[in-house]
Each structure stands twice: as structure tokens, then as C-alpha cells.
Amino acid sequence: MGVLSAKLLRFALLVCGLGGLYLLAVQKHEDRDRVRLAEVELTPTCKAKLDAYGLSAGSTYRSPYLVRVGGAAPAMEGYSEEDVRAIQRGCNVIDDLQGHMAQGGHAERWNAQRFVRGSHTTCTHCHQDAGDKQDAEGNRLKGSNNLGASWVMADMYDRFTGLILSHELRQMQCYINSSNGFKPNIADDLLRDVTAYSRFIAAALDLKIGNRYPEQGMDEIPSAATGRRGDDYVRGAFTYRERCASCHGPQGFGLVTDGRVVYPAVAGRNSFSLDSRMNFAAVNTIMPGFICRNMPPGAEGSLDAQQCRDIAYFLSTLPRPAGDLQGPLAAVWQQLMMIVMPPLTAYADSLQRSDVSRASH
Ligand code: HEC
Ligand code: HEC
Secondary structure, eight states, X not given: OHHHHHHHHHHHHHHHHHHHHHHHHHHHHHHHHHHHHSOOOOOHHHHHHHHHTTOXXXXXXXXXXXXXXXXXXXOEEOBOHHHHHHHHHHHHHHHOTTOTTOSSOOGGGTTGGGGBSSSSOOGGGTSHHHHOOBOTTOOBOTTSOOHHHHHTTOSEEETXXXXXXXXXXXXXXXXXXXXXXXXXXXXXXXXXXXXXXHHHHHHHTTOOTTOOOTTSSOOOOOGGGTTOXXXXXXXXXXXXXXXXXXXXXXXXXXXXXXXXXXEOOSXXXXXXXXXXXXXXXXXXXXXXXXXXXXXXXXXXXXSOHHHHHHHHHHHHTSOOOOOGGGHHHHHHHHXXXXXXXXXXXXXXXXXXXXXXXXHTO
16 A cells, blocks of 8 residues: 555656646746737837838838838838847847846847856947948948848858858857857747848848848958058057047956946957957957957048057957867966956056156156
């Protein structure tokens, strides 16, 4: 009798345990569905952009942007209510990855901050204007890392990995390296929504699949594009101080005010990792290209190719997270440097400043 009831008890416990897991899964799925069905509150940038592109549900879509810039605006297949919400959520993810601007929780950002280690990163820092940067006349800009132009290049050969990578895999790389974080599942809504958004940008701009556009990727600067004087740390540190430090800080830690990232970190804990293509020591053509084309905001194009390479070189010597490819020794070393270097650098700077003020008296 005792043996039987012990068996029964174990069986009942097993059923309860599995049933509990099942109910949990059902609840998670329902949560996701609720988010998918909920109205999306757009960030200001996304609102302006998607309004200008005339995003709404309907049987056909005609891009007002193309009409405005005088191109032919063919009638394209329209979007369902569900498509529209996915595109809107995708834009929000690019513009506000970690939900700093979101009211009451980050549901429609799919809690993306769990995939990012630092507190600064959002995609729009490097894929500017929510991945679709334009000048005042509405011209797309060379080397602006446009996500629509990237989508039409999907399944493209990636010379750094030697693989054909889909748009989703490229996004995943940016979570791991450029955001110093973790890889979302390839079927995650987080990636799917950004793909929907990127595809919509391509449609709104009438970008043709398979074409390579100048606004795709960075306008890379190899050393061959300079006078080949060699990249120089001292020149880089000097130019950084003159042209960049007022916003990104003397040590590159950026600026956060009222929980909002005003200027993102370009070094230290909240920055991209050693493995990011933004890191000069990993790929020495991309960061200089980004700087020359996109920085400082409002004065883009004011630095020459050598200055951009010098600054990128200087930034690559500042401590930052190691990244997954680096192994435990490099990880420990970078962690140590991120603790030791900032106070030492600040101290050295203060000595220099007092030298300067003594000399001027
Ligand atoms: C620190 C800067 C940085 C951040 C932050 C960043 N990216 Fe990137 N992204 C890059 C660089 C650099 C490349 C590589 C460009 C190249 O290879 O020419 C890239 C490439 C991509 C590509 C492929 C584009 C192409 O045409 O080659 C996609 C898609 C992408 N990023 C999505 C994202 C998403 C989504 C996020 C936010 C989770 C993000 N990125 C955050 C810097 C960044
Ligand atoms: C007026 C302030 C300002 C100045 C000056 C400035 N930046 Fe930026 N920088 C920004 C802002 C704001 C962003 C985020 C861009 C966005 O959200 O559109 C940014 C983004 C960046 C990024 C990508 C963000 C990341 O996560 O890595 C890098 C790299 C960068 N700047 C480097 C530089 C360099 C190098 C200089 C000097 C040549 C410079 N910046 C000068 C304001 C500035």
C-alpha cells in the first residue's frame, strides 16, 4: 500500500511539474501575442520618419518620399495592420534599443537590454537617424550605414567571416560585438521586426534588391587613401581632444543625463568590444570611415582621412570590453585596464593642466 502511494505521489508531482512548465510556456506565448497586437508608441524620430514615408495599412503602398524627391513612385504591395506594427516596433528597436524613451516597461523593445551588456548602446548611434540618415535636402549619405540599403544586400558575402550572411545574422553580429552583448535567437521578434523595418525603408526609398548603394556600410578608409605617413597615437589623441572630447568625454566614456544617453561611450564598459568592426585594432578601415563621414554631428566631412585614422587608432588603445573571440586572459586584462587606467589618465591630465596654468601665469 505504502509503495503504491509513493509511486502515485511521484507521478502526481511529475504531472504537476510538467503541467506548470506547459502553463508557463502558454503564458509567455500569450505575452508575446499581446505585444504583437498592442498599439505601438513611436519614438519621436521614428514617428517623423514613418509619417514622412506614409506608412499605413492598406492594399497598396506608394512612397510619398519618392513623389517628393521627384522620382517615379510605383504602387507597391501594401501592408497589413500586423506588418505596420512590426515595422513600427523595428524602428523603435533601432532608435531606442534599451527602452530609455519607453513609458511603462520595454515590452515592444522585446526587453532588448538583456542582449546588451552596457547601458549606452542603441543601434542608431552607428546606424544614424534610425538607420536612414539624410541631409536637409533628403539625399542619402555615402557611408551612413543605411539599414534599407543593407537589407537589399541581404545574403551578401561577408569578407570578414568568409560567409554568406543574411540580414538577421548581420544584426546578430551587431548585438554580440558592437553592442558587446549576447546573440538573440534568429527567430526572435526582435530581429524579425528590425528586418521588417529595414525592408520597409528599402521599399520607401525604392532601393532595388541585389544593388549596392553608396549609403550601405561604411565608406572605408584604408591607409592607401592617406599620404602613408603612418597612423599616429599622439596626433590622434590631440585631434580627439580638439574635436571629440567635448561630447564623448576626455576618456571616451560619453555622457548620460537623467538616464538618457546624450553622447554614447566610445571607450570603457559601455562601449563596443574589441571584436567589433568599429574597433580599429579589429578592422582598421571601418571606424576611420565612420568618423570621416558621420562625426562630429553637424560638421561631418571636416576631418581629413589621416586625422580619422589617427583618432580611430587612438580610440583603439583605450580600455574596452574584450568580446567573445578574445579568450579569458584578454578579458581579465581588459577588465583590469578598465579599472586601473581611468584614474591614472585623469591624474596625468590634471598634472598637465596645472603645468599649463603655471606656464601661463
Ligand atoms: C558601435 C557601432 C554599432 C552599433 C551600436 C550597431 N552597429 Fe550595426 N554595424 C556596425 C558596423 C561597423 C557594421 C559593419 C559595416 C560594414 O561591414 O561595412 C554594422 C553592420 C550592420 C548590419 C549589416 C549592414 C551592412 O550593410 O553591412 C546590420 C543589419 C546591422 N549592423 C544592424 C545593427 C543593429 C540591429 C544594431 C542594434 C542592435 C546595430 N547594428 C548596432 C556598427 C554598429
Ligand atoms: C557635438 C557632439 C559630438 C562631437 C563633437 C562628436 N560626437 Fe561622436 N557622437 C555624438 C552623438 C550624439 C552620437 C550618436 C549619434 C546618433 O545617435 O545619431 C555619436 C556617435 C559616435 C560614435 C558611434 C557610437 C558608438 O557607440 O561607438 C563614434 C565612434 C563617435 N561618435 C566618434 C566621434 C569622434 C571620433 C569624434 C571626433 C571627431 C566625435 N564623435 C565627435 C556626438 C558627438
